[in-house]
Amino acid sequence: MQTSQKKTWSSAIIYAIIGIIGYFIWIFNYKFITPLTLGLIIATLTYPVFNYTHKFLNQFKKFTISQSISAVVTLFFICSILSIFANITTQQLIHELPTFTTRIIDFTNKLPENTKIVNAAESIGISKEFLVQIVDNLNKQADQVAGLLGNGNSNTDEVFTQENINNAFNFGRQSINVVFNQLVYLIIFLLSWFNCLVYGESWLKKIFSLLPFEKLEALSIIDDFQSGVRNVVVANILSGLVHAIVCAIAMWIFGIQGIFILTVVIFFIGVLPLSPSELGYAIPVLLIFPTNPTFAFIFAIVGELIILWTNYILIPRIIASGKKGNTLLILTSIISGISIFGLMGFIIGPLIIIFIQTLFSILSNRIRTKEIL
Secondary structure (H helix, E strand, O other), X not given: OHHHHHHHHHHHHHHHHHHHHHHHHHHHOHHHHHHHHHHHHHHHHHHHHHHHHHHHHOOOOOOOOOHHHHHHHHHHHHHHHXXXXXXXXXXXXXXXXXXXXXXXXXXXXXXXXXXXXXXXXXXXXXXXXHHHHHHHHHHHHHHHHHOOOHHHOOOHHHHOOHHHHHHHHHHHHHHHHHHHHHHHHHHHHHHHHHHHHHHHHHHHHHHHHOOOOOHHHHHHHHHHHHHHHHXXXXXXXXXXXXXXXXXXXXXXXOOOOOHHHHHHHHHHHHXXXXXXXXXXXHHHHHHHOOOOHHHHHHHHHHHHHHHHHHHHHHHHHHHOOOOOOOHHHHHHHHHHHHXXXXXXXXXXXXXXXXXXXXHXXXXXXXXXXXXXX
């Protein structure tokens, strides 16, 4: 009896020490939680690629490739694909940016002259004078941006004043700080990605070996955790694809220029959990409205219905797929997770619910097994 009590107390002390150490690790790394979590997420998503790469490289009998080399090859391969896509997007943006700017300026200046827009605005209580005032304010802002250096003056004495020089140095120092911070975040993200690929699964096994779970139960939790992360990210990517495809079709029908860049923007708006998807649909609605306000109004309603379907039906079903999870609990966990944990909450919230459901199923199996025995 005394021996079992000693074991219980020693286990409690070990768990308490681990909890305290984990708490301090969390506190010291709180500033870098976002790149660390992103590295963990990307590692979970790309682990099948890493596993296949490691097996492929080791199929040659002459030498053995370590997991570290396989992880570096995986990172290089995926980053190369992403850089190619980013390069194509950047080239398209540079090519189409002058056209976008000209169209926005022309659209803004002609806003009070468009009778359809004026009539639609007046029907909801916005006068033509108010539209003219908006255009004037936008033009003033554009003039201020255009004349930012020297406020439009060619006199060097008025440009190179002590105030302007101090402002320039302050802006430069802030820019350097931002670039440095982002560089540090990028390095931490890549290191987190690399470490989670190589050691992630062994870390999870060691953690669960300390907990009162059997081997099959621990493997079930690990599998649910990894598949849960994949399901959450895949669900949000599919949501962004749905919104991007629908908006691209609408813009293609009406011959809107620059569809590629606009579709990429709408896709990222749809993927990010904190950005309302209505912002993505607002782009084609505003572009189509001057020529066909009726279709723009109908498309806005259809877009809202699609947003409701993706947010409250598609995403929860994908996250709960294969686990017999309750979609209502998944939905509330997404909303609660974002409100509590911020951007990362759209992953942390569902993972907590998935973990609780897995624990409940393990407990149910244990009770059922005892009843059978």
